Amino acid sequence: MSLAAIARTLLLAAGLAGLAGFASADSRVPKPTIQADPANGTCVAPAAEMRRNHMDMLKHQRDKTLREGERGAKVSLNGCISCHAGKQSGSVVGSRQEFCESCHAYAAVKLDCFECHQPKAGAQVAKTAGGER
Amino acid sequence: MSDKEQKPLPGRRALLSGGAAALGLLVAPGIRLIEVAGASTTASPKVRWGLLVDTTRCTPECKACVNACNAENHLSGATAPTDSQWLRKVELKDKRTGRTASVPVMCQHCAKPACVDVCPTGASFKRADGIVLVDRHACIGCRYCMMACPYKARSFVHAEVHDQNPEVPRGKGCVEGCNLCVHRVDKGQLPTCVEACPNQAMLFGDLNDPNSALSQRLRTIATTQVRADLGLDTGVRYHGI
Numbered sequence: 374m375s376l377a378a379i380a381r382t383l384l385l386a387a388g389l390a391g392l393a394g395f396a397s398a399d400s401r402v403p404k405p406t407i408q409a410d411p412a413n414g415t416c417v418a419p420a421a422e423m424r425r426n427h428m429d430m431l432k433h434q435r436d437k438t439l440r441e442g443e444r445g446a447k448v449s450l451n452g453c454i455s456c457h458a459g460k461q462s463g464s465v466v467g468s469r470q471e472f473c474e475s476c477h478a479y480a481a482v483k484l485d486c487f488e489c490h491q492p493k494a495g496a497q498v499a500k501t502a503g504g505e506r
Numbered sequence: 507m508s509d510k511e512q513k514p515l516p517g518r519r520a521l522l523s524g525g526a527a528a529l530g531l532l533v534a535p536g537i538r539l540i541e542v543a544g545a546s547t548t549a550s551p552k553v554r555w556g557l558l559v560d561t562t563r564c565t566p567e568c569k570a571c572v573n574a575c576n577a578e579n580h581l582s583g584a585t586a587p588t589d590s591q592w593l594r595k596v597e598l599k600d601k602r603t604g605r606t607a608s609v610p611v612m613c614q615h616c617a618k619p620a621c622v623d624v625c626p627t628g629a630s631f632k633r634a635d636g637i638v639l640v641d642r643h644a645c646i647g648c649r650y651c652m653m654a655c656p657y658k659a660r661s662f663v664h665a666e667v668h669d670q671n672p673e674v675p676r677g678k679g680c681v682e683g684c685n686l687c688v689h690r691v692d693k694g695q696l697p698t699c700v701e702a703c704p705n706q707a708m709l710f711g712d713l714n715d716p717n718s719a720l721s722q723r724l725r726t727i728a729t730t731q732v733r734a735d736l737g738l739d740t741g742v743r744y745h746g747i
Contacts, residue, residue: 439641439643442549
């Protein structure tokens with residue numbers, strides 16, 4: 374385990390403990406795989422808020438973006454993907470190692486988002502499909 | 507008209523994302539971005555985006571606009587009834603005179619869109635700036651809009667889709683169609699068909715702004731709306747048909 378990974382695990386455990394007051398470092402609750410590089414900036418909201426509210430944030434902003442044409446907002450699905458895509462796969466779904474699925478598999482949440490939305494970060498797709506310019 | 511007019515200026519994105527303080531900033535003549543605030547934009551009811559297609563500059567063998575549309579939106583380019591076509595070339599012939607015209611047809615972005623009237627879920631809607639879209643989060647795939655559209659401008663996605671453009675999500679079970687490259691227009695870019703046309707046969711701009719290159723051109727040459735008799739008030743106008 375790399376230093377960064379250990380630090381992350383500790384951070385996460387501390388976060389969960391703070392949130393729910395039950396988790397400890399050897400908790401049996403699996404932790405999400407977070408590969409987002411903090412160097413790219415912090416999440417759009419504190420982790421505790423993200424865990425609880427990310428679905429509402431996404432659905433709220435989705436309507437704003439699509440119906441009102443509000444672009445460049447803090448919350449965006451493509452934004453989540455650009456930070457949270459796995460380092461190897463470049464994707465947020467596809468296996469339990471990928472960010473969005475790491476939680477959802479455990480919580481039995483099934484998303485249909487990626488039937489339409491590209492789950493890979495922009496640059497990765499441009500390379501293979503060449504549609505982005 | 508100078509055709510170079512509608513070429514986007516270099517650095518328009520830098521201007522945008524730099525949060526250019528200038529409101530009503532002229533990104534390119536006729537393309538006015540109102541309400542540029544910080545890095546975010548909003549569709550403005552003051553604007554009505556439209557297109558003028560000059561079919562006298564359009565040749566039957568050229569498919570540059572169609573190819574560009576397919577590439578941008580990651581459409582297969584196949585033309586079977588079950589394949590998505592957002593933009594297609596239609597060959598017209600006057601049987602009496604033999605005159606022909608090659609006409610690119612896409613969603614006409616009507617002011618009174620029939621597709622919006624018939625949609626049972628509100629998925630078909632018109633943005634404040636006149637762009638007619640399908641909100642696929644609300645689309646149930648009933649295809650009433652496809653029946654209602656006199657321009658056959660919409661397609662139904664019959665099979666699973668992979669390798670989407672991240673900016674253009676699309677998937678099975680929903681109706682889709684030309685979105686006037688809303689993801690590009692919101693960034694101050696031109697629709698990809700307009701940019702790709704080697705003969706500058708397409709002009710994009712604000713129908714509401716009397717000074718836009720588009721409005722000026724509409725003032726000086728004869729143009730038609732396809733099936734104007736239906737009173738839908740299309741945002742796409744044609745010259746030479």
